[in-house]
Amino acid sequence: MNATNQAVAVFRRDPSFILGITINHDNTVQWMRQNRLLHSGQRHCNQDCHVINNFQRIDGASFRCPDCGSNINFRIGTFWMRFRRVPLVVLARIVFHYFINSFSAKRTARLLAEMGLEQPSETTIKRIYARIRSLVAQFMNREYNRRLSGRIQMDEVMLTHRAGDGRRGIRQIWAIGMIEERTGEARIFQVANRNSFTINNLINLHIEPHSRILHDGWAGYGRIPTNYTHIRLVQGYDNQGNSTSRIEGLWGELRQQIRATYAGGVIESNVGNFVQEFLWRRTRQNSPNNLLQSLINIITNNYALI
Numbered sequence: 001m002n003a004t005n006q007a008v009a010v011f012r013r014d015p016s017f018i019l020g021i022t023i024n025h026d027n028t029v030q031w032m033r034q035n036r037l038l039h040s041g042q043r044h045c046n047q048d049c050h051v052i053n054n055f056q057r058i059d060g061a062s063f064r065c066p067d068c069g070s071n072i073n074f075r076i077g078t079f080w081m082r083f084r085r086v087p088l089v090v091l092a093r094i095v096f097h098y099f100i101n102s103f104s105a106k107r108t109a110r111l112l113a114e115m116g117l118e119q120p121s122e123t124t125i126k127r128i129y130a131r132i133r134s135l136v137a138q139f140m141n142r143e144y145n146r147r148l149s150g151r152i153q154m155d156e157v158m159l160t161h162r163a164g165d166g167r168r169g170i171r172q173i174w175a176i177g178m179i180e181e182r183t184g185e186a187r188i189f190q191v192a193n194r195n196s197f198t199i200n201n202l203i204n205l206h207i208e209p210h211s212r213i214l215h216d217g218w219a220g221y222g223r224i225p226t227n228y229t230h231i232r233l234v235q236g237y238d239n240q241g242n243s244t245s246r247i248e249g250l251w252g253e254l255r256q257q258i259r260a261t262y263a264g265g266v267i268e269s270n271v272g273n274f275v276q277e278f279l280w281r282r283t284r285q286n287s288p289n290n291l292l293q294s295l296i297n298i299i300t301n302n303y304a305l306i
Contacts, residue, residue: 018092018097021092021165022092026094029088037300038074040075042063044072045070046067050064051074052063052126054125059074059075063076083120087117091115099129104260132277133273133277134273135271135302136276136280139294148206148211152207153215153243154213154244154248155177156218157175157254159265160266165206173266173271174190175271176194176198185283188250188254188279190275196221200223200235203228210227210228213230215244216236217234236248253278257281
């Protein structure tokens with residue numbers, strides 16, 4: 001096993017090892033190709049292209065068509081093409097180290113600067129993170145769409161407060177959550193309001209009939225469909241051992257993640273993808289390696305790399 005393969009093996013056990021794998025451009029490219037994050041080849045004019053040195057490009061190389069002589073960008077058809085002015089070494093660290101470790105864009109920019117790397121602006125890092133969140137949200141919507149069943153705890157939460165001094169553009173954003181007691185699997189939905197129509201629609205779409213719903217007694221639960229049973233817990237618990245502690249704990253985790261990511265609070269346009277990212281992290285919280293491998297799969301599956 002050569003040195004790079006050994007580095008890859010260690011990285012799969014410890015995602016922080018990406019800082020070692022991305023020590024230079026060649027190691028980064030080799031690791032990306034091994035993990036299908038870059039194309040191993042390209043075709044043009046029905047011919048297999050070959051890799052040439054091209055120091056006019058940021059990656060120092062490109063594909064060349066043997067028929068027409070065209071130079072083809074090394075990143076074409078991949079996630080990295082959207083950020084072609086950012087070196088692959090820096091992109092790999094942002095995506096596979098800083099994002100997995102849930103660093104904010106501001107902290108990421110600062111750490112890259114401290115390492116002496118040619119770091120992108122904080123705005124560009126936010127764009128990179130937003131794109132990753134979009135892919136993660138697509139994955140979650142596709143893979144985690146079964147209806148919950150059994151005993152389901154439900155609750156509502158306000159993710160931001162009304163606009164005030166220093167919070168321009170941020171207004172009240174409500175979400176409704178549900179968590180299956182048997183498995184701990186959760187769903188969170190951004191909603192315009194929390195009236196009975198909204199709540200009942202979510203129940204019908206995402207909870208199996210004849211399940212038991214535990215809630216805090218909010219008026220919106222007053223007309224739950226008759227093919228469900230429900231338990232009203234005004235103080236969040238009763239003397240029979242029923243409680244809404246798990247959904248309340250979910251809100252605590254979500255708020256903590258928001259504070260770590262958005263210094264000024266999450267804005268409305270980011271809520272949907274952000275809560276899906278939060279749920280993705282939660283499903284793999286016991287193993288950073290699971291986050292890493294899942295993220296690799298999400299990126300490669302969305303770009304059909306060969």
